Amino acid sequence: MNKNEINAPLQSPSSPSLHQTFVLSIFGKGDVPIYEADLSVVKKKDISEHLSQFILHQSLDTVDELxxxxxxxxxxxxxxxxxxxxxxxxxxxxxxxxxxxxxKNYISNITNNSHFYLPSDDNLRSFFEIVHENYIRVxxxxxxxxxxxxxxxLFDQNIHLAAKKFLHQ
Structure with missing residues (x-):
């Protein structure tokens, strides 16, 4: 990350990612949670912490299969x-x-989806690669x-910078 990326201004109020929710969880061996971060632009999530944890833990079985x-x-x-x-x-x-x-279901349910951003697969992959690189450093x-x-x-700061670069478009 260069100095310009670190000091870049925050998203404008009309930013498409403003209404998007991003929650990152890292699970270690035995599916033990070792890190969790709310990466949303607006820190007031429209999902409860318990529901997000439930959805993420439910997904672990699918990861184990895939x-x-x-x-x-x-x-x-x-x-x-x-x-x-x-x-x-x-x-x-x-x-x-x-x-x-x-x-995408959420996008189709809202009336004005011009203020909504869905990250591409390439952006998600790049974000995860940065997270992996920082995990290796830890x-x-x-x-x-x-x-x-x-x-x-420092890990937390780097994860938030990666989210800003790849998830908050």
Missing amino acids: VWRSSHMYLKTIDSFNNYSVSAYCTPGHIKFLLLYKN LLNPLYEPNGIIISS
């Missing part, structure tokens, strides 16, 4: 629940990155215990 059928780390959209979709990325060490966001830290909760503020 990971053995695919040679790709990016598994695309793996699950949907009401107006939300979950995309997944699984590392070779079976660490699972899941991103919850509003889906793993290389000798003070980090694998499968432990990630509390690094």
Whole structure:
């Protein structure tokens, strides 16, 4: 990330991603949650924390099935629940990155979808690759215990910057 990306202005009020919800969860071995972040532009989510956790945990079973059928780390959209979709990325060490966001059904239900952004598969893949790269950096830290909760503020900052670049269009 260069200095201009870090100091870039926030999204304008009419930004299409303003009304989008993004919740990232990282699950370690044994499906233990090791990181969670609300990456929405507006921090007031229209989904409760418990519902987002339920949807993400429900998607773990699907990831476990798909990971053995695919040679790709990016598994695309793996699950949907009401107006939300979950995309997944699984590392070779079976660490699972899941991103919850509003889906196409939500767009068709709202009257003015000009203020709504649905990330492309390429943007989702790029976002997950940045998350994976930053996760590897955390793993290389000798003070980090694998499968432990990630509390690094630098990791959190880099994830939010990646979301701003790839998810908030």
